[in-house]
Amino acid sequence: MDLDGWEGSPPPSLANPALLREPPATERGVRTRASLIAAARAVFERVGYLDARLADITAEAKCSTGTFYLYFKNKEEIFAAVLAVAEEEMRHPGMGRVADTGDPYAVLAASNRAYLETYRRNAKLMALLDQVANIDPAFQRLRRRRAQAFIDRNARGIADLQKRGLADPDLDPELTSRALSMMVSRVAFSTLALDEGGPPDFDHLVDTLTRIWANALRFPDHRG
């Protein structure tokens, strides 16, 4: 069971529209496009999606208004590009599958840790994504689809544990997966993305969420 397809992460389908434009032909074009995306991310994280003006982005990227439209159709599209780039970056850092050691609790703990670490590293962007999904139906659908895939995967994991007698058989795997997955992503959002009340004790966060998952599924006692 893994959590690395977190709720709200941009599905390829959203990133694609941005990729439809064939990539810039020249080296210079590639650089300009990249600088626009970097600028957009900076601006979005600074002032939020709604308050970001295209002019802010081009100013940050030190290019003219017209140039923006050479690479993107509008704010929505460049936001999708920002997400695509971020997703790319997130994939690399050993986001590989957590080794399945046979100990469900250990697997759960590892995947929760992996998810929360990724979340923490991209907290600003996560908050942003949350905001945009609430605003733009396209991103909402997107996030929904992606989250669903994630929930489905976890639901299958739960069903498997139930079959093996390792999880409470009375729980509806799909709904339980949804509930617990949302719990994790929501707590991540509230403790890691919103800067309020200083940074939490990260290990404690991972431990508690993992224990709640384990308890909720009625894992056989793993203590003592």
Next chain:
Amino acid sequence: MDLDGWEGSPPPSLANPALLREPPATERGVRTRASLIAAARAVFERVGYLDARLADITAEAKCSTGTFYLYFKNKEEIFAAVLAVAEEEMRHPGMGRVADTGDPYAVLAASNRAYLETYRRNAKLMALLDQVANIDPAFQRLRRRRAQAFIDRNARGIADLQKRGLADPDLDPELTSRALSMMVSRVAFSTLALDEGGPPDFDHLVDTLTRIWANALRFPDHRG
């Protein structure tokens, strides 16, 4: 333990600004103000907060632009008024305390049911509130404060159960409360507020969430 101070509900402090304007002196004024609030709620629920134009609201209320400003300063203020009225309405319908029968599971089930029913009855508004809290810092702070009060209450309930040997003593009450409370409100949001995939099996929803809570806290087995 109860859930009736759901995440995101408007704290009095937000409603107040709207109330600061002294209420209309005449009967007619009271009617007009009420019709504006009703119109605003309808428009907000129809097109969302961001896309709602003041002109839409006054058109819906069949009054002129100027009249709007007689009662509200701007969209934010009338939204606060909408929330205040809704809150008022929500308080009445037997939102009274769930009788504490001594059976923690029954109490939990009852309070979850009460919360989810209220949520369902005001699903559109809840979605709206979620959207606005993501947009307007004032409402975000508001929701945060209110949610925190709710989480605190539940945290105390958890600590109490732990003391009585009825809940897993290894859980951090505060963080656990936060996680499980968010789980409920988030699942409520996703299944009841967003119209996707038809209406869920409501009882099943209540049962599953309650069981997850109970399991997570390691309630003594209440079955059989």
Next chain:
Amino acid sequence: MDLDGWEGSPPPSLANPALLREPPATERGVRTRASLIAAARAVFERVGYLDARLADITAEAKCSTGTFYLYFKNKEEIFAAVLAVAEEEMRHPGMGRVADTGDPYAVLAASNRAYLETYRRNAKLMALLDQVANIDPAFQRLRRRRAQAFIDRNARGIADLQKRGLADPDLDPELTSRALSMMVSRVAFSTLALDEGGPPDFDHLVDTLTRIWANALRFPDHRG
């Protein structure tokens, strides 16, 4: 020669329109009207003519919007009423003619002093009048006519002195009168109406202006 018809003072013709409405029939009406005028003057002096809202005035007068229109057609009209009342008040305090002692210098000094004292007592209103005359053509014409009457009177005084060999015969009486009259009213405005640089030495002001007048007309030396 006297200066008591100062530049910019409202000619009766302007005050009249306000008087055209026959005065309130009841005692209560008279009081209401008076309170509106007092309120208007206070508001005008506080925020200026342009920034004064009718709502400010009715609020200050503690009456409703509708009541205003019972007594005045608009802001212009109530301003005229304010001027009329002020003029009334100014007339009383011994604004009587300066006794002509035969000594032109003494007469000049006395009339300058009288003018400047009146100005000082009503400095705020004077600044106001200046502002309004610059804005509203009706008041501009008004002020012009009044100032002209004043200038004419002084011009006749100058011509008379010339005839008696007491003033520089080469000066154009009309233009000289205009220049010196404006000088006085302008210095009064800048030193008494605009609160800048603290209150001036009033006697010094009177003396200097009088001496300039006397010198300009080449009065026979009155010193030693």
Next chain:
Amino acid sequence: MDLDGWEGSPPPSLANPALLREPPATERGVRTRASLIAAARAVFERVGYLDARLADITAEAKCSTGTFYLYFKNKEEIFAAVLAVAEEEMRHPGMGRVADTGDPYAVLAASNRAYLETYRRNAKLMALLDQVANIDPAFQRLRRRRAQAFIDRNARGIADLQKRGLADPDLDPELTSRALSMMVSRVAFSTLALDEGGPPDFDHLVDTLTRIWANALRFPDHRG
């Protein structure tokens, strides 16, 4: 002694804000900005500052609303720009120092003439400036500062003449300068800027004002 820093002329400090926006990058931009300023001046002179709508200005300049905001923040700023351009124009036409021939009367006459000629050439604008200074505190301060500089210069001239035994030693140089300077600017305003009673005899105006100055200061007789 010269008068070429007339009361109300815009100090650089006011013109600056308008100049802060970096000048247009292209030739075309420069032309558009200039046409807006010209249009603004025309509209201001036609209908006055208060009644000028930004729409009037853009219509006159044959450009869109948006274009206006490309170059100016609001009406106040474009008015400052109008003044700055006008000031620029005024500086050129031989506004050079009046040659000091050693004859104070001649110097006085020449500087009065220069001042009044400039005033006459820009009469409409002068009236405008007067109106705006009465309305907008920023311009009022501006005018005050500029006028004070002018008054100070003349005060020094007067003190100098007194020292040389050429002017009435009993006069307060500062106050006398203020009074006589205001006299000139005020007469200029009333005879040259306000279109009333046809154009005056310009030479006569210069002569009379100069003679009043000379008399007031008790210049040694220059006649005969």
Next chain:
DNA sequence: CATGAATGAGCATTCATTCAT
């Protein structure tokens, strides 16, 4: 590729004035 000037629809807001009670 890059520029930046030009566009103009779109919206919030103010406030003098009217009028039914």
Next chain:
DNA sequence: TATGAATGAATGCTCATTCAT
């Protein structure tokens, strides 16, 4: 007389988008 709710025309300003250079 007094009230105060209702009106709506008028206007400033923003900002995504286009296009000539």
